[in-house]
Structure formats: structure tokens, C-alpha cells
Amino acid sequence: MTTIKPIKLSSNKTNTTEKLTSAEMGKLWATYMGNSMAKCILSYYLQHVEDKDIRTLLENALQLTEEFLKTIKDIFTKENFPIPQGFTEEDVNLGAPRLFQDEFYVHYLKYVSKAGMSIYNVAIPVVYRKDVKEFFRYCMDSTMDLMDQINEILMNKGLIIKPPLIPVPEKVEFVHENFLNGYFGHVRPLHAMEITHLYDNIENNMASKALIMAFTQVVKDEKIRKLFERGKKITTTNIEQYMQKLHDENLPTPSFLDHLVTTSTFSPFSDKLMLFHKMDMFSIKIRSFGNSAAVNGRHDLALVYMNALMKNSAFVQDAAKIMIEKGWFEQAPRAADREKLGSD
Numbered sequence: 347m348t349t350i351k352p353i354k355l356s357s358n359k360t361n362t363t364e365k366l367t368s369a370e371m372g373k374l375w376a377t378y379m380g381n382s383m384a385k386c387i388l389s390y391y392l393q394h395v396e397d398k399d400i401r402t403l404l405e406n407a408l409q410l411t412e413e414f415l416k417t418i419k420d421i422f423t424k425e426n427f428p429i430p431q432g433f434t435e436e437d438v439n440l441g442a443p444r445l446f447q448d449e450f451y452v453h454y455l456k457y458v459s460k461a462g463m464s465i466y467n468v469a470i471p472v473v474y475r476k477d478v479k480e481f482f483r484y485c486m487d488s489t490m491d492l493m494d495q496i497n498e499i500l501m502n503k504g505l506i507i508k509p510p511l512i513p514v515p516e517k518v519e520f521v522h523e524n525f526l527n528g529y530f531g532h533v534r535p536l537h538a539m540e541i542t543h544l545y546d547n548i549e550n551n552m553a554s555k556a557l558i559m560a561f562t563q564v565v566k567d568e569k570i571r572k573l574f575e576r577g578k579k580i581t582t583t584n585i586e587q588y589m590q591k592l593h594d595e596n597l598p599t600p601s602f603l604d605h606l607v608t609t610s611t612f613s614p615f616s617d618k619l620m621l622f623h624k625m626d627m628f629s630i631k632i633r634s635f636g637n638s639a640a641v642n643g644r645h646d647l648a649l650v651y652m653n654a655l656m657k658n659s660a661f662v663q664d665a666a667k668i669m670i671e672k673g674w675f676e677q678a679p680r681a682a683d684r685e686k687l688g689s690d
Contacts, residue, residue, distance in 0.1 A: 378429075437619040591650070631658050
């Protein structure tokens with residue numbers, strides 16, 4: 347294995363008074379908010395799990411969540427940065443009846459682990475302070491280890507199918523003028539990267555659909571319930587469109603997870619937590635659409651992703667409006683308002 351050669355800088359002085367940059371503040375804050383929510387959810391899941399392997403998986407995830415929270419608290423405390431309120435014991439009822447079957451917990455962990463890794467992946471190149479950089483590298487490495495455990499359980503217990511197999515190319519080829527076709531003329535088969543993102547979007551949305559279906563059953567506020575119902579329809583439409591593209595190529599797709607939600611209507615989570623969770627995850631989907639569109643070449647797929655982007659963006663905006671109306675939308679760190687300062 348090739349070892350990266352060390353670089354000898356002219357000065358190796360460490361600045362002990364180095365302040366947090368906007369990127370470091372923002373990513374630490376977002377990581378804290380997400381993990382404070384995850385602690386509530388995982389603590390509840392552990393009240394209703396029978397499978398020993400899945401219990402261990404949940405315990406590992408909860409341990410990581412608590413480690414992340416403690417590290418961020420320590421950094422913020424040293425910087426006199428106010429600890430975010432995030433989510434607390436008031437946002438979870440550990441005595442609530444079972445809302446999900448054990449299998450769902452594994453799919454859920456994969457769903458949220460991907461979201462966490464997307465945050466850490468963006469953070470690592472833009473953070474410079476040593477302790478923050480080491481923290482996010484640890485977050486990424488430990489979440490990747492957790493993902494290995496998740497995938498191992500999914501495969502060994504027969505809970506998921508791998509992405510589709512396609513033929514090995516016989517030779518190097520270059521694309522022709524019909525490469526972008528999607529509606530007219532000869533429409534080429536999907537290439538490997540398009541298949542990858544369709545599969546990934548289906549997998550993510552399967553977990554998202556089951557989760558929002560469960561939240562729709564138990565949420566108390568009628569306005570939020572209607573938003574969740576709309577979100578469920580959006581997600582179902584997205585899944586059906588992605589699946590159809592793969593089925594048109596005679597390729598298999600993951601299965602729905604709806605049957606893993608029980609019939610309980612007693613909420614284990616606060617309306618605030620559930621609304622924040624779905625707003626956050628629909629936001630992550632928007633990023634996923636961008637990644638998918640970036641490697642796509644067919645016009646028909648581009649339109650599918652564009653429509654999904656608009657509908658998911660509208661959902662996030664409406665969820666944010668309700669969060670603001672309820673006084674639940676915690677303010678992220680922001681730049682100084684220079685115009686306001688000048689008018690004082």
C-alpha cells in the first residue's frame with residue numbers, strides 16, 4: 347500500500363487561540379441538532395427490539411451519538427458557544443407502544459447513516475482547526491464502520507437485495523449522439539451510475555415512506571398530519587418513478603417497508619421532533635437529487651429528478667413555515683447583520 351509522504355511546512359506553530367470558522371460552527375451545530383434527535387429516537391427503539399444482533403446495532407449507534415454530542419458540547423463550552431437546545435427527554439416517550447418491527451430499525455439506521463456521512467463528507471474539506479477536523483474524521487470513520495455492520499446484518503438476514511448486476515463491457519466504447527435521448531428516437535439502456543443512483547434513491551425513499559407513514563399515524567397536530575400525508579404521496583410517486591425506470595430495463599428493485607410499521611396511534615415522539623426529522627430528511631433528498639442529476643445523461647431521468655426536486659423543496663419550505671409558526675425553528679449560527687448594526 348502506498349504511503350502518503352509527509353509535508354514539512356516552514357512553520358509548525360499551533361495557534362491555541364484559533365477561533366471556530368463559520369463552516370466549523372455550522373457543521374458542528376448541524377451535527378449536534380441531528381444527533382440530539384437521534385438519541386431520542388434510538389433510545390425509544392431500544393425499548394422495543396427483540397433480535398439480539400439488531401439490539402447490538404442500535405446500542406452501537408446510540409453510543410456513537412452520545413460520543414458525538416459530548417465532543418461537540420466540549421468544543422462549544424470552551425468557545426463560550428451556547429449549547430443548542432436541540433431535542434431532549436421531553437421529545438420522546440420511552441413508554442409508548444411499539445411503532446416499528448425490528449427489521450425497520452436496520453433500514454432506518456442505514457437511511458440516517460447515509461445522511462450523517464453526507465454532512466461529514468462536506469465538512470471534512472472545509473474545516474481547518476485540528477480538533478474539529480479530527481472530530482469529523484472520527485465521525486466519518488465510525489459511521490462507515492457502523493454502515494459495514496448494517497449492511498452485514500441486512501445481507502445475512504436476507505433483508506435486502508444488492509444493487510442490480512449488469513454485463514461486464516466487452517470493450518472500451520464512446521457515446522453517440524443518442525446518448526441524451528429519453529423520449530424520442532433510440533433510448534439507450536441505463537448506464538451503471540444512473541442505475542446506482544436510482545437504486546440508492548429507491549432504498550432511501552423506502553425507509554422515508556415507512557417513517558412518514560408511521561408519523562402520520564401518531565402526529566397530534568392536524569396541519570402537520572396533512573403535510574405528512576402530502577409528503578407520503580410525494581415519496582410514493584418518487585419511488586414508483588424510480589422503480590419503473592429499473593423495471594423497464596428488467597432490473598430488480600428493493601421492496602417496500604410499509605409492513606414494518608405497526609398499527610399503533612400512540613406517539614413516541616413530539617410533533618416538533620417528527621416535523622424536524624422529515625424536514626431534514628427531505629432536505630437530504632434534495633442533495634441526493636443533485637448528485638443523481640450530475641451523473642445522469644438521459645432527458646427522461648433529468649425530468650424525473652427535476653420534478654422531484656421541486657416537490658420536495660416545496661415540502662421543506664412548508665415544513666419550515668410550520669416550525670417557525672410554532673416557535674420550534676432553532677436559529678443556526680449566522681453572520682453579523684451589518685445594516686442593523688449601522689442603524690443602532
